Amino acid sequence: MTSGKMENITNVMEYEAIAREKLPKMVYDFYASGAEDQWTLHENRSAFSRILFRPRILIDVSNIDTTTTILGFEISMPIMVAPTAMQKMAHPEGELATARATSAAGTIMTLSLSGTCSVEEVASTGPGTRFFQLYVIEDRNVVRQLVRRAEKAGFKAIAVTVDRPRLGRREADIKNRFTLPSYLTIKNFEGLDLATIDRTNDSGFATYVGYQFDRSLNWKDLKWLQTITKLPILVKGVLTAEDASLAVQEGIAGIIVSNHGARQLDYVPATIMALEEVVKAVQGRVPVFLDGGVRRGTDVFKALALGASGVFIGRPVVFALAADGEAGVRKVLQMLHDEFELTMALSGCRSIKEITRAHVMTPWDNQ
Numbered sequence: 001m002t003s004g005k006m007e008n009i010t011n012v013m014e015y016e017a018i019a020r021e022k023l024p025k026m027v028y029d030f031y032a033s034g035a036e037d038q039w040t041l042h043e044n045r046s047a048f049s050r051i052l053f054r055p056r057i058l059i060d061v062s063n064i065d066t067t068t069t070i071l072g073f074e075i076s077m078p079i080m081v082a083p084t085a086m087q088k089m090a091h092p093e094g095e096l097a098t099a100r101a102t103s104a105a106g107t108i109m110t111l112s113l114s115g116t117c118s119v120e121e122v123a124s125t126g127p128g129t130r131f132f133q134l135y136v137i138e139d140r141n142v143v144r145q146l147v148r149r150a151e152k153a154g155f156k157a158i159a160v161t162v163d164r165p166r167l168g169r170r171e172a173d174i175k176n177r178f179t180l181p182s183y184l185t186i187k188n189f190e191g192l193d194l195a196t197i198d199r200t201n202d203s204g205f206a207t208y209v210g211y212q213f214d215r216s217l218n219w220k221d222l223k224w225l226q227t228i229t230k231l232p233i234l235v236k237g238v239l240t241a242e243d244a245s246l247a248v249q250e251g252i253a254g255i256i257v258s259n260h261g262a263r264q265l266d267y268v269p270a271t272i273m274a275l276e277e278v279v280k281a282v283q284g285r286v287p288v289f290l291d292g293g294v295r296r297g298t299d300v301f302k303a304l305a306l307g308a309s310g311v312f313i314g315r316p317v318v319f320a321l322a323a324d325g326e327a328g329v330r331k332v333l334q335m336l337h338d339e340f341e342l343t344m345a346l347s348g349c350r351s352i353k354e355i356t357r358a359h360v361m362t363p364w365d366n367q
């Protein structure tokens with residue numbers, strides 16, 4: 001759709017209302033909702049509003065450079081795409097559209113293990129730097145095969161999600177009896193025994209994915225994962241200094257401060273509140289990233305000022321995909337880029353490395 005409606009969109013949040021109109025309720029709710037009371041869902045957004053700027057003035061900002069290097073890969077901006085499951089429910093092209101849009105923006109896409117397109121299909125969209133998100137499932141042979149396929153398809157890192165030993169309680173999905181529509185499959189599982197999905201079971205998603213992810217997952221498994229691949233491994237779902245220190249000790253290549261878009265344990269802090277504790281524990285030994293509630297260029301700047309090397313966005317991509325396919329995702333990435341660049345200029349920062357802790361103030365400063 002290239003109607004005036006799309007042209008008039010001026011910020012990434014506006015896609016959500018359009019997606020809500022277009023999508024079946026079951027699908028919209030699956031994308032939008034958080035766990036239980038959704039306290040963390042709201043907090044992921046509102047915590048950003050408690051962090052304020054300390055802009056510097058009279059700095060020549062006629063040239064702003066938003067480029068940065070993540071795990072050795074140069075990208076156009078420190079804004080990347082988080083893994084979100086089942087994107088073909090949003091748009092017939094699903095993850096393929098996201099891959100094309102993300103490459104066009106010159107940044108990194110993370111493909112979910114639970115995608116409706118496989119690693120090979122995403123790779124076939126053309127060149128691009130991509131990460132593969134992995135849930136460790138019980139059958140380690142399957143894990144091995146999945147990692148091998150991601151490597152072969154040219155993916156550059158594995159983001160292993162560790163905050164989902166069990167599925168969080170998303171009440172909308174329970175009410176709607178969420179299931180994957182019958183014309184779609186979880187493509188990465190195709191050819192593996194696990195592709196059989198019980199679509200008739202009325203507890204839907206929880207049942208079909210719940211049994212195959214390993215509840216016993218622990219640090220030893222992360223050690224094992226490092227032995228089966230040379231790709232850098234990022235741990236996705238860290239919220240405390242203790243776990244950040246352990247991850248570094250275990251030789252992990254990077255940490256993603258994430259609460260899974262508030263879909264797992266409710267009443268964990270907003271990720272922007274947990275970020276600095278993690279950054280302090282890591283002491284620069286590995287890069288720290290953040291996802292959760294990033295909707296504005298100002299949010300990106302705040303995360304970087306508090307020590308993140310980059311951020312990932314989840315829901316903005318699926319809502320834009322639902323509203324306007326690849327063009328929507330392109331526009332989301334462009335708008336965030338432009339807002340971020342403007343924030344840098346108005347704060348007196350010409351490059352990513354000029355963004356410092358002194359450019360923001362937080363409620364916990366001087367405490």
Ligand code: FNR
Binds near residue numbers: 260
């Ligand atoms: C997710 N997320 C997620 N994470 C993951 O590791 N594997 C996955 O398959 C999914 N799937 C998924 C589906 C949907 C619909 C959402 C909203 C989220 C979590 C995701 O990677 C990321 O952590 C959050 O989405 C970031 O928060 P925002 O940007 O959505 O607020």
